Amino acid sequence: MRLLFVIGNLSDYHVPRYEALAKLAATRGDKVALVEVFGRSGVYGFPQEGRIAFFQGSPSDVTTLVEDAGEADLHWWRIGRGLLKALRRCRPDVVVTLGYNTYYSLFLRLLKFLGKRFTLIYMSDSKADDGTRYTLKERLKRVLVSGFDGALVAGEKHRAYARSLGIPMSRSRIGFDVIDVEYFSAASRVALTSASTIRCNFGLRTRYVICVSRFIKRKNVDVLIDAFCRSQVYAAGVSLLLVGQGPCAQEVRKTIDRLGMSRHIQILGSVPYCEMPALYSLAEFAVLPSAYDQWGLCVSEAFAAAKPAIVTRTCGVANELVLDGINGFVVEPGDAAALADRLVRLATDDALRERFSQNAVSTVRRWTPTLFATNVIELADSLTGTATSLAQSRGVAA
Numbered sequence: 534m535r536l537l538f539v540i541g542n543l544s545d546y547h548v549p550r551y552e553a554l555a556k557l558a559a560t561r562g563d564k565v566a567l568v569e570v571f572g573r574s575g576v577y578g579f580p581q582e583g584r585i586a587f588f589q590g591s592p593s594d595v596t597t598l599v600e601d602a603g604e605a606d607l608h609w610w611r612i613g614r615g616l617l618k619a620l621r622r623c624r625p626d627v628v629v630t631l632g633y634n635t636y637y638s639l640f641l642r643l644l645k646f647l648g649k650r651f652t653l654i655y656m657s658d659s660k661a662d663d664g665t666r667y668t669l670k671e672r673l674k675r676v677l678v679s680g681f682d683g684a685l686v687a688g689e690k691h692r693a694y695a696r697s698l699g700i701p702m703s704r705s706r707i708g709f710d711v712i713d714v715e716y717f718s719a720a721s722r723v724a725l726t727s728a729s730t731i732r733c734n735f736g737l738r739t740r741y742v743i744c745v746s747r748f749i750k751r752k753n754v755d756v757l758i759d760a761f762c763r764s765q766v767y768a769a770g771v772s773l774l775l776v777g778q779g780p781c782a783q784e785v786r787k788t789i790d791r792l793g794m795s796r797h798i799q800i801l802g803s804v805p806y807c808e809m810p811a812l813y814s815l816a817e818f819a820v821l822p823s824a825y826d827q828w829g830l831c832v833s834e835a836f837a838a839a840k841p842a843i844v845t846r847t848c849g850v851a852n853e854l855v856l857d858g859i860n861g862f863v864v865e866p867g868d869a870a871a872l873a874d875r876l877v878r879l880a881t882d883d884a885l886r887e888r889f890s891q892n893a894v895s896t897v898r899r900w901t902p903t904l905f906a907t908n909v910i911e912l913a914d915s916l917t918g919t920a921t922s923l924a925q926s927r928g929v930a931a
Contacts, residue, residue, distance in 0.1 A: 534563045534919055536909075537625035537651075539616070539637060541604045542574045543567070545583035545806040546830065549713040552587070553902035554909055561910070565594065566623045570612055570637050572600035582807050594623070613640055620649065627652045627913040629685070633678050642680045652916045653680070654909070656709045658687035658827035660694045662847050664751070675699050683916050685709050685909055687828045688853040704916065706908035710828035710849065714901045717837035718894075720810035731811045735801065738772040742880065743816040743840075745809070745831035746823070748779030753845070753866060755781075755788045757822040758798065760872035766880040767797035775800045776812060813838035818879050818886065821848055824866045829854075836860070836897035841889035843875045854900060860892035 536558065540547055551567060558565045574581060588595070598615035599608050616637060620628075630638040633655045645653050655678075678684075678698040686692055687710040695705045724731055731737065742761075746752045754775065761773045775785070775798065789798050804812065813819070819835035819842040828849035832842045836854065844855045845866040857863040862875040879886055913919070 534558075534561075534627065534913060534917065535623060535625045536563060536565045536913060537568065537619060537623050537628045538565060539568045539570065539619075539628060539630040539641065541569075541631055541635060541637070542571045542576075543569045543581075543584050543587065544574055544576070545581045546712065548583040548587050549716070549902040550711065550905045553906035555592075557903075557906040557910055563910070564623075566619070566625070567592070567595045568616065568619045569595070569597045570599065570615075571602050571604050572597045573603035576604075580805070582805065609636065612637055616640055617644075620644070620651070625651050626917055627654065629654045629656065629909060629913075631656050633657060633674075633681060639677075642677070646680055652682045652913065654683045654685060654912060654916070655681050656685045657695070658691055658710050658849060660687075660690045660827065660849060661697065662690075663825050663827060671697070683912050685905075685912060687849050690849060690853070691827075704912070706912045708900070708904040708908040710830060710833070711900045711902055711905045712830055712833045712837065714833070714837045714897055717810050717813070717834050718839075720807075721814035721838035724811035724814040728815055731815060735812070736799065737774065737812075737815060738770075738799065740770050740880075741772045741774045741799070741816055742766075742818060742820055742876065743774045743776065743812060743835070744820045744822070745776045745812075745834075746821065747777050748781040748785050750781060751824045752777075752779075752781075752826075753822040753824050754785050756867055756869050757820055757872065758785070758788050758792060758794060760822070760869040760876060761798070762792045762794055763869060763873035764876040764880070766876055767794070769881065771817065771880045773798045774812070774816065776804055776809075778802050809834060810838055813840055816840055818842060818861070818889075820872075820876070821845065821850075822866070822872060823848055826850075832861075833897055833900055836893040839890045839894050841879065841886060841893050843872065843879065854896060856892075856896065860889050860896050 683704040825847040842861040
């Protein structure tokens with residue numbers, strides 16, 4: 534089987550996923566090629582060290598279509614021409630692409646509609662409660678998605694949403710939003726051996742709760758600040774560390790000042806991927822207070838660093854990765870009182886925090902690049918009939 538993997542930008546998150554896929558494919562005798570549409574990230578302003586190392590390794594069958602641009606730049610002609618060239622060169626049986634509405638995935642869907650013979654799988658972490666849904670828009674989206682053969686999504690809630698768009702459960706699998714658990718676990722353990730240096734470098738307090746989030750409205754950072762103030766855990770020496778940036782940064786700072794929390798809340802701007810394990814390793818636990826979040830990779834990272842989490846019900850990780858009362862807490866979005874209560878419980882009960890931490894590590898072990906690769910291949914086999922063919926050939930051989 535020949536697979537073509539098409540991604541907007543091969544960020545540090547996507548590198549281990551693709552590497553796991555290429556490794557698994559090689560063990561089966563399958564061929565995998567990668568097309569990176571843009572050489573610059575449209576999300577991260579700092580260098581992607583994982584991507585840099587990946588390309589320095591001179592990987593085979595890897596192409597970047599527009600090296601000097603990001604996802605916000607429009608290069609329709611160059612992208613279309615590059616994708617056509619890649620399809621002719623690779624002659625893929627299966628194409629796996631990011632999203633169903635990125636303009637490169639739309640181009641691939643159009644080519645399939647015009648008669649190009651390949652199975653088309655999209656990757657997505659959209660779910661039904663990601664904001665307000667409008668009937669007409671969902672109907673139009675269903676028409677669009679009907680041109681895809683299958684979907685690799687984040688979790689079961691995301692599979693249910695894909696089904697509402699016309700992708701039967703038999704044609705979807707989970708495992709899109711995974712992280713390199715082994716890397717985060719190992720790096721966080723190493724960080725513990727130089728805790729004093731790390732605290733000095735970042736100006737970290739002795740005890741802190743961490744929230745890694747963009748400063749945008751739906752992330753509800755203001756709700757977390759309110760809950761932190763209500764909880765009064767700062768009286769016990771627990772501070773709040775906010776890692777992120779965004780258009781609401783000024784509002785966040787104003788809220789902190791208005792509540793008199795400037796002594797107890799620290800803000801770090803954008804922190805490179807390679808330095809994040811250290812911040813998680815020294816934290817008490819993580820919080821993701823979003824009005825909604827497609828998944829919440831920061832929670833996966835916290836779990837890999839053996840830290841429990843408090844999340845809202847509308848985060849993708851809720852009740853799938855974060856299990857209420859087992860490895861963390863799940864609260865309603867916008868409920869500052871409930872969030873404050875859980876902050877107190879987790880910050881003041883060492884035994885509870887330790888139990889949740891152990892369970893967090895056990896839970897996240899499944900959500901690795903291996904899960905991603907296995908389910909991509911299994912879905913591709915299922916859609917192309919390869920699994921049946923392999924089973925029949927083994928039967929004949931036996």
